[in-house]
Amino acid sequence: MTMKTLKTLTAATLASLVAPAAYAEGIDAKVNEAFAAATGPFVSFIFAPLPGTTSFPWIVLWLVVAASVFTVYFGAVQFRFFSHAIRLVKGDYSDPNDAGEVSHFQALTTALSGTVGLGNIAGVAVAVGIGGPGATFWMILAGLLGMASKFTECTLGVKYRNEYEDGTVSGGPMYYISKGFRELGLPGGKALAVLFSIFCILGAFGGGNMFQANQAHAQITGIVGDYPGWITGVIFAGIVFAVIVGGIKSIANVTEKIVPLMGILYVGAALIILIVNYDKIGWAFGQIFAGAFTGLGVAGGMVGALIQGFKRAAFSNEAGVGSAAIAHSAVKTKEPITEGFVSLLEPLIDTVVICTMTALVIVISQQLMIDEATGQYMLNEAGSAIATIDGNTGVALTSAAFGSSISWFPYVLAIAVILFAFSTMISWSYYGLKAWTYLFGEGKLPELVFKLLFCVFIVIGAAASLGPVIDFSDAAIFAMAVVNIFALYFLMKLVRKELNSYATRLESGEIKSFAH
């Protein structure tokens, strides 16, 4: 099958080289047009403004209110149990007799490799590019609050997963919604679970796939020059196909090993840039705080900064979306809540640390143009975003920011982006598949249909332009959050029961540390 795939790939690439450029461009334009038309109504519904306002999407409020409610309801669990979470990841509470099962560390890093990616590199650039440095402040706040959402959903994910006779597991919101509602005697659990699964599949096709393919293509053209997006799409689709259909595990394994290194390298490079520009760090934070409350001239002012910050934080760390609950549910633990504690580190690492690094580098490298006279940011011609030195947006803006201090870093970043995109796609193909099998049952044929569709969307994503892709990706992922959070409000009392019981046993010494 692999050889066949390779041959098809080669043929496609060769065909593209001989095809007239205009014809190739035509395919991209058609894909783009059809895609924007097909997704428009869905996108408008999800991002509809709150009544009485013109620009505040209700969905942003939905996420922030939920994260705040969970933070209060669980008594700031993300701060109270922070050090306990670290000890769990270190394995201090893991029974050595259970060695060989999925560890807390492995579940955390698997979930992280699904979230750390383009959201941290391109998404932050979009947020800061439109909402100004102030967006960073709101992003960090959303990250800190989001830790409580993540805690809630991942605890439930482990508690209500399905364990099959052959030893494999399936978990996630669709399982905890249907089982949890039944346990509480509430109606409609199954319907909500089905709705969630539908949105999860769309999310897998959108943010987990098309957005990744799109930005990977942008990154490659930035280096080798412009060429039609569908070619990148076909190549990516071929590799993903080889992994998820052909079962070529080695590709996935190699990526899983390189991606964490790339993440460390990325944060390391950001730190170096910050150290070199240490004299500007104070100024950058000043911009972030001032921008958070005044907007410093960005489109939409303070509210614009807030919306961008919250939106991109949610898109990056996926707290409240429910995807992480699918990834975390594989952990073998007697205490489902321990996985909740571990998962709350995710938004911290993803948003509070990595996203903030990106934002600081963009601000410090002064890619965003400031009007010297007023100290306010200058808008681009359309008035929709802040003008940048080279007119860059998205991942190109981050690349330029890093490149201004470390000239060769854009090349490393390009490789990182491609790898991140690839690993996020593999993760989301799994999330989407779990939702798909929940709807259509486990079995070879339904799984193959999903995997093939997944590959088709990679090509569409790479060919479409950023605007419609980012809108659809956001809309699909936030639609998951609509259903998931609605259900979490009903299910959170189950989590509190677990939390109280665990906290009491931890205090009494019944839950012992195995660390020496």
Add this chain to the structure above:
Amino acid sequence: MTVRITVGLDGTETGERALSFARDLASRIEACELIVAYVIEWSPFTFQTAEENDKRHKRREEEIQIATSRVVSPAVKALTDAGFNAKGVVQHGDVAETLNRITTEHGASQIIVGRVSNDGFTKRIFGSSTQNLVMHADVPVTVVG
């Protein structure tokens, strides 16, 4: 009082030599129990895909089953057939650490292992499992060459 001795097997020939040395030793002690241990090298700090994670439990069972049926059970059977008191243990973990833990948990007073040499690069950086065991074990270790 029963003297307990841990024998670390790795499914290779040196493991067999360790076993026959332990047998010899046990035959000289009046009441002796041999703990035949096999450790499946595993670390909780590796990076996995979601799919690997959801099949992990199944894989673990398979790994334990293979180690038990191919290495540990035959060794235990041969020992009991020859009149020795023996029991088998299969666990995942860091080889040196886990052998030491199995030993203390069973109240054994020494460990016998074969001289394993994982080659080249890894050995240069991390040393071999045997070296680690000799350095960190809580009881005397005999390395059979």
